[in-house]
Amino acid sequence: xxxxxxxxxxxxxxxxxxCIKDEENSNDGSVEKDANGTDGGADAADMDGNILDAxxxxxxxxxxxxxxxxxxxxxxxxxxxxxxxxxxxxxxxxAAGNSQQGTGVVSxxxxxxxxxxxxVDSPPLTGIWGAxxxxxxxxxxxxxxxHYDGSQWVMSYQxxxxxxxxxxxxxxESDIYAVDRSMRDSxxxxxxxxxxxxxxxxxxxxxxxxxxSTNLWGVWGSSENDVYVVGExxxxxxxxxxxxxxxxxxxxxxxxxxxxxxxxxxxDMYFICTTEASKFDIFHYDGSVxxxxxxxxxxxxxxxxxxxxxxxxxxxxxxxxxxxxxxxxGTNVYHYDGNVWSSTEKNDSWFIVNLWAGMKNxxxxxxxxxxxxxxxxxxxxxx
Numbered sequence: 001x002x003x004x005x006x007x008x009x010x011x012x013x014x015x016x017x018x019c020i021k022d023e024e025n026s027n028d029g030s031v032e033k034d035a036n037g038t039d040g041g042a043d044a045a046d047m048d049g050n051i052l053d054a055x056x057x058x059x060x061x062x063x064x065x066x067x068x069x070x071x072x073x074x075x076x077x078x079x080x081x082x083x084x085x086x087x088x089x090x091x092x093x094x095a096a097g098n099s100q101q102g103t104g105v106v107s108x109x110x111x112x113x114x115x116x117x118x119x120v121d122s123p124p125l126t127g128i129w130g131a132x133x134x135x136x137x138x139x140x141x142x143x144x145x146x147h148y149d150g151s152q153w154v155m156s157y158q159x160x161x162x163x164x165x166x167x168x169x170x171x172x173e174s175d176i177y178a179v180d181r182s183m184r185d186s187x188x189x190x191x192x193x194x195x196x197x198x199x200x201x202x203x204x205x206x207x208x209x210x211x212x213s214t215n216l217w218g219v220w221g222s223s224e225n226d227v228y229v230v231g232e233x234x235x236x237x238x239x240x241x242x243x244x245x246x247x248x249x250x251x252x253x254x255x256x257x258x259x260x261x262x263x264x265x266x267x268d269m270y271f272i273c274t275t276e277a278s279k280f281d282i283f284h285y286d287g288s289v290x291x292x293x294x295x296x297x298x299x300x301x302x303x304x305x306x307x308x309x310x311x312x313x314x315x316x317x318x319x320x321x322x323x324x325x326x327x328x329x330g331t332n333v334y335h336y337d338g339n340v341w342s343s344t345e346k347n348d349s350w351f352i353v354n355l356w357a358g359m360k361n362x363x364x365x366x367x368x369x370x371x372x373x374x375x376x377x378x379x380x381x382x383x
């Protein structure tokens with residue numbers, strides 16, 4: 001299906017951001033440079049890494065929506081592309097992604113500034129989640145899982161080189177899930193589908209790809225007994241048991257291909273899935289019935305996030321399909337207030353790929369600026 005093919009291209013773009021080379025602005029790693037290509041100098045942080053420079057150029061901010069809310073460019077940095085974001089609070093936020101050298105990066109916001117954290121050498125990172133400040137995990141290429149114990153990032157787990165982890169979520173520090181999809185070459189996809197679980201002592205594959213035969217894109221749950229995984233073959237959810245042996249999974253609410261899931265409770269969940277017309281829509285699941293929201297958005301839906309049933313965000317990629325090919329040309333971000341969806345951002349330069357919402361009408365997003373080849377961290381707020 002054409003829409004699914006476009007979504008796969010979109011996800012490849014998401015995980016490739018930051019690996020894009022910008023030779024004109026790249027450096028050899030010996031001196032940190034700010035967003036303008038100048039030496040960081042006294043702005044460099046001594047402990048956690050280097051300060052990512054803020055952009056105060058109002059012309060680069062997004063437009064106001066009908067409620068006076070706006071996406072604003074918080075920080076940008078040449079050489080990085082951010083893909084995953086997670087917050088433990090509005091003054092404790094983490095962004096994960098890739099460097100131009102093809103290695104993983106993690107940056108931390110402490111309420112005043114974004115600092116690059118020192119991490120163990122790793123492949124590019126695609127997602128991040130944490131239970132608290134001493135229990136953070138980042139996933140990435142080649143089955144990589146990093147762990148932060150409050151003082152240092154170390155390698156926690158690594159699967160075979162063909163499995164690229166795509167998402168991570170947990171109900172607590174001893175109940176965490178990660179899912180994968182596989183890709184051998186830049187556009188040659190192989191089936192992934194492993195579901196990994198961490199029980200507080202070790203990571204284990206609880207459902208192997210032989211049983212799912214799918215690429216898995218997202219994972220979310222309302223509790224340790226209510227976890228959903230989405231992928232090309234739809235969704236799978238575990239039975240009421242936090243320990244799995246590979247047979248305790250049952251079908252989820254959709255048999256259609258799905259690309260993300262988020263919810264506020266077990267009876268208030270949202271899925272990005274395909275419709276009978278092979279288009280993408282957002283579906284609401286109340287614990288028993290799956291209902292299409294009939295959004296009719298411009299773009300291919302990719303990511304969801306929010307804080308409640310009246311504070312939900314959706315990211316859609318916009319493609320130019322003229323000439324027989326699909327080229328990403330921008331991003332639309334929509335907000336749901338419990339009654340209607342409205343556009344908060346339409347940008348033909350920003351490629352926004354993921355977000356985290358900390359409180360109502362306050363969210364952070366990560367992505368890439370196609371005009372400046374800079375990694376972006378954006379903030380949405382109402383003034």
